[in-house]
């Protein structure tokens with residue numbers, strides 16, 4: 481895929497697939513596909529993790545890898561407002577992988593399946609040059625209950641669950657020279673960052689609550705707020721203005737910045753990937769009630785970070801009220 485960004489390649493593939501196949505409500509290009517499935521809509525999503533691209537066997541346990549591989553798919557189901565049901569797991573295994581490693585991986589997969597009340601029901605295995613963990617998940621949502629990326633309207637507020645940047649902070653900890661962080665990994669805040677990276681939480685209940693609260697568009701933040709909000713705006717054909725001071729930055733990043741060089745908490749919150757928080761747009765009148773429901777039901781904070789406007793692209797609003805373009809930078813699995 482030389483010369484292509486991930487988004488450009490997806491656009492090429494999208495043109496090759498039939499958009500109008502019977503039963504397909506929504507094809508490639510959102511967090512998940514939506515298809516006719518009995519009395520509900522089926523949600524279909526898949527995500528592949530490749531050694532050397534998405535993880536490094538030296539820093540991630542098989543159990544955490546299994547957990548995360550399922551959780552990131554569940555997050556895409558959550559982003560549609562749905563409930564996860566079944567998972568299929570396919571493994572590409574290099575010759576040096578031992579059976580005990582695969583057993584441990586399935587332990588993590590089972591933990592995640594239990595957490596999200598779903599079942600892993602099959603898959604495939606093959607010999608491979610590199611370790612690959614590929615997971616597909618199905619879910620369901622009531623007809624009319626799904627929220628896509630394309631419904632944001634000028635005047636809507638932009639909201640995000642939880643806090644951002646913790647996963648990128650955890651990755652920095654994993655990649656730091658061990659003697660720099662030996663005290664850190666046993667501290668509360670160090671463990672919080674590592675856990676955010678290794679065992680991210682999919683916001684299933686929150687996604688359903690946001691859908692019921694009138695979310696006009698929704699997606700999960702997998703590649704960084706700036707990049708993913710850029711995608712939401714493109715799908716909805718709108719512009720977003722983000723108040724930088726209002727972006728919920730993970731608190732533990734301040735402590736990380738004291739220990740490691742080159743840690744800028746706001747930059748990690750805007751551009752760090754793999755937080756799996758939900759990004760949504762809501763009519764202004766719906767924000768307060770949605771926030772109190774999320775707090776009551778899940779103890780999850782919902783933060784209003786800006787507004788949807790007419791036009792295209794992203795702007796950042798600085799502390800002094802000045803506006804500047806916000807580049808949709810973030811994690812791209814092709815340019816890395």
Ligand SMILES: [Mg+2]
Nearest residue numbers: 511556700702
């Ligand atoms: Mg997604």
